[in-house]
Amino acid sequence: MYLTGQGVPQNKTKAAKWFQKAADQGHAIAQLTLGIMYDTGQGVPQNKTKAAEWFQKAADQGHAIAQLTLGAMYDTGQGVPQNKTKAAEWFQKAADQGNAIAQLNLGVMYDTGLGVPQNKTKAAEWFQKAASQGHAKAQFQLGFMYHTGQGVPKNDTKAAEWFQKAADQGNAIAQLNLGVMYDAGLGVPQNKTKAVAWLQKAADQGDKNALKALRILSR
Structure with missing residues (x-):
């Protein structure tokens, strides 16, 4: 009080x-x-x-x-x-209790091999746990792993779904990646209008790569 x-x-x-x-x-x-x-x-x-x-x-x-x-x-x-x-x-102790931030952090450590032996599969598992709790950064990380086929089988449809979840929460790098996927038709039907819209959202947050992509699309 x-x-x-x-x-x-x-x-x-x-x-x-x-x-x-x-x-x-x-x-x-x-x-x-x-x-x-x-x-x-x-x-x-x-x-x-x-x-x-x-x-x-x-x-x-x-x-x-x-x-x-x-x-x-x-x-x-x-x-x-x-x-x-x-x-x-x-982080492991907190993650085991369901703390989403700890799950994300532990995923990053397994992804990079810092503090634990590098293990992309375990990284994806921890990202999945945090992403399922709605953590935007974990949703992006999981989407990226599906996009690149690290720790999980490559699956652009799932990648786009996780990018979408993170993008809807305002995560700029997810918005950038979702825009790129709509532009290329990866994991989603190709849609230049949606591509521009998502790239613009990321650019509005100061994402330089989104700005570059928008300039290319506007040529």
């Missing part, structure tokens, strides 16, 4: 003190929240190391968001020494 100013004047310093009391007693959500406050410098001096320590405590109790956040800190080396293997381990 102090954090949000409900029932009392907003006071993030007091909020942090009460979260600290609960966190010291092992309350996972308080530990996560205190970690966020140290991470962002709200109510306490910003301290990435302390943030990681509190995320660790909540993550050890099985809190998926804490596991995801701790994985991200190991991935980037904030508050802890950079360690891609540990990042993947924590």
